[in-house]
Amino acid sequence: MADNQEITGPVSQEDIEAAEKLKNEANEYFKKQNYNSAIEFYSKAIEKNPKNAVFYANRSIANLRLENSGYALTDASKAIELDRSYTKAYYRRAAAHMSLGKYKLALKDFEYVTKVRPNDQDAKMKYNECNKIVKKIAFEKAISVDKKEVNIADTINLDAMTIEDEYEGPALEDGKVTLKFVTELMEFYKQQKKLHKKYAYKILIDVKAYLQKQPTLVDIKVPDEAKFTVCGDIHGQYYDLMNVFKLNGLPSETNPYLFNGDFVDRGSFSVECIFTLFSFKLLFPNHFYMSRGNHETVDMNRMYGFRGEVTSKYTSQMADLFTEVYNWLPLAHCINNRVLVMHGGLFSKDDVTLDDIRKTDRNKQPPEDGIMCELLWSDPQPMAGRAPSRRGVGCQFGPDVTANFLQRNGLDYIIRSHEVKNDGYELAHDGKCITVFSAPNYCDTMGNLGAFITMNGKDLKPNFTTYEAVPHPDVKPMAYANSFFSMLCQ
Structure with a gap:
């Protein structure tokens, strides 16, 4: 996706409004589960206003639904770069990491959210759940090392x-x-x-x-x-x-x-x-x-x-x-x-x-x-x-x-x-x-x-x-x- 270029110069009010309309159209496609069209319209919104983190986070989840985990990861990271306080973007990136089997990287994203929002119960719950998965996988790996000579069959x-x-x-x-x-x-x-x-x-x-x-x-x-x-x-x-x-x-x-x-x-x-x-x-x-x-x-x-x-x-x-x-x-x-x-x-x-x-x-x-x-x-x-x-x-x-x-x-x-x-x-x-x-x-x-x-x-x-x-x-x-x-x- 070529629209992750460096963002330079101000965005006009006209472009900001046009981008918002395109995002709303994209959201409608997303609701209808037409993810390809949703991505197309989020991309058009980004062309008009490449400084809005929401557009990237929304395109990230649409890509995730199409199993484009690499693109989803890039978009979520871009959203975070644009707005460090945007919690949803960290969740999107965590989901992309998890779909790629990168559970420890997902855990880092949750950990960050719990630090910046210590009273956010949802973030705490997600961190704990992800931590359980990481520990479970580490435990399974440890057992499999002990049992590597054992064929279950x-x-x-x-x-x-x-x-x-x-x-x-x-x-x-x-x-x-x-x-x-x-x-x-x-x-x-x-x-x-x-x-x-x-x-x-x-x-x-x-x-x-x-x-x-x-x-x-x-x-x-x-x-x-x-x-x-x-x-x-x-x-x-x-x-x-x-x-x-x-x-x-x-x-x-x-x-x-x-x-x-x-x-x-x-x-x-x-x-x-x-x-x-x-x-x-x-x-x-x-x-x-x-x-x-x-x-x-x-x-x-x-x-x-x-x-x-x-x-x-x-x-x-x-x-x-x-x-x-x-x-x-x-x-x-x-x-x-x-x-x-x-x-x-x-x-x-x-x-x-x-x-x-x-x-x-x-x-x-x-x-x-x-x-x-x-x-x-x-x-x-x-x-x-x-x-x-x-x-x-x-x-x-x-x-x-x-x-x-x-x-x-x-x-x-x-x-x-x-x-x-x-x-x-x-x-x-x-x-x-x-x-x-x-x-x-x-x-x-x-x-x-x-x-x-x-x-x-x-x-x-x-x-x-x-x-x-x-x-x-x-x-x-x-x-x-x-x-x-x-x-x-x-």
């Missing part, structure tokens, strides 16, 4: 778990996922019922064992006349996932799928989504593929609901086991040596090859830079070259970066997800960079269509199917999210 005693007589749900057969099991499970979940913990743990242990043997970059071979489907973010929208299968058929050996990350978080049926997908992975391991997204990570799961949902429906131990499993998800897939699919995007360096991806160690939380980080976090931009990410993680890459990468690696195009698109998909970079997003009316607020891509093995030409959201039970998105973070984002 190895500590689970399935034999000690009994299936109660009153349990009437689907059952594994000889400890294995069958088509009968997964079809019954999907119906069971539609009725908002819970899979028995013994079966849930068994699925996680088996998926982990399978994924550990897989490479970081999985090569997929699709025969000439065969169909292949790629889906983008699902984000815990279970009933929309069911609609994808209704529209496109259940996964099978003749109907293979690749789900391209962000299966969980935000939507409040993430447990149902992930166990359905993992069941299909075990049932059709060579015809059902799953890439890791930026939301298959500890910090995201802690903030955006998945950890809370697993702990509520099962146990915190299971939430820890999910982290172990997610660490082994592949980071990318290559279809017929011609199409590369990853959740986020391309790289801050020019010389990255498919072999570099293959050699990337993935069994960890993503670092803040490098190949793994960028595969999960980067986004395309329309202009050439590269820019810092508006998310504050990864990079933004232009059409020239895409063209060079494809040429270097002998590829036709890339498919990625990671971004809400109004039509559920978007063609960028001369059609060589395709975004697909499969969660319609994201978070029950965005009004976007969902989409998936189908192709055949011969020409790999992408065909797009779009669809609207379907009704779901009255459980709001973010129902299990960290309540403190949700409160900060108000």
Whole structure:
């Protein structure tokens, strides 16, 4: 955002009044949850009057709603620079820091507010809540150092778990996922019922064992006349996932799928989504593929609901086991040596090859830079070259970066997800960079269509199917999210 330039000269009364009108228009868009338009009008207000801290703080929260945490952080910092006493700007910056997993920096902002406003009970409460999170994370880290040799999967005693007589749900057969099991499970979940913990743990242990043997970059071979489907973010929208299968058929050996990350978080049926997908992975391991997204990570799961949902429906131990499993998800897939699919995007360096991806160690939380980080976090931009990410993680890459990468690696195009698109998909970079997003009316607020891509093995030409959201039970998105973070984002 180029309007964070040095502010010089006085602002005329006329511009001050015009800016105020633009801010009011922006506020109306914000209330209607049209955050892109809100940002546009806050930006126009800033152009007219770049000395008003409120405009930056308001644009910061709009950016936060669009997951542009990097921009949100910059705007909140600008608001603080303009008005050191503006409490709300510190809250905005704290929320941006938290969404980036920088809890200690968030705590510093709260600490400052409590010092300058010692009688502000709200500030004190927020400081205490944030301090609890920082201490909890430090405690978890200390424990994990003590237990670093311990695999949670190895500590689970399935034999000690009994299936109660009153349990009437689907059952594994000889400890294995069958088509009968997964079809019954999907119906069971539609009725908002819970899979028995013994079966849930068994699925996680088996998926982990399978994924550990897989490479970081999985090569997929699709025969000439065969169909292949790629889906983008699902984000815990279970009933929309069911609609994808209704529209496109259940996964099978003749109907293979690749789900391209962000299966969980935000939507409040993430447990149902992930166990359905993992069941299909075990049932059709060579015809059902799953890439890791930026939301298959500890910090995201802690903030955006998945950890809370697993702990509520099962146990915190299971939430820890999910982290172990997610660490082994592949980071990318290559279809017929011609199409590369990853959740986020391309790289801050020019010389990255498919072999570099293959050699990337993935069994960890993503670092803040490098190949793994960028595969999960980067986004395309329309202009050439590269820019810092508006998310504050990864990079933004232009059409020239895409063209060079494809040429270097002998590829036709890339498919990625990671971004809400109004039509559920978007063609960028001369059609060589395709975004697909499969969660319609994201978070029950965005009004976007969902989409998936189908192709055949011969020409790999992408065909797009779009669809609207379907009704779901009255459980709001973010129902299990960290309540403190949700409160900060108000």
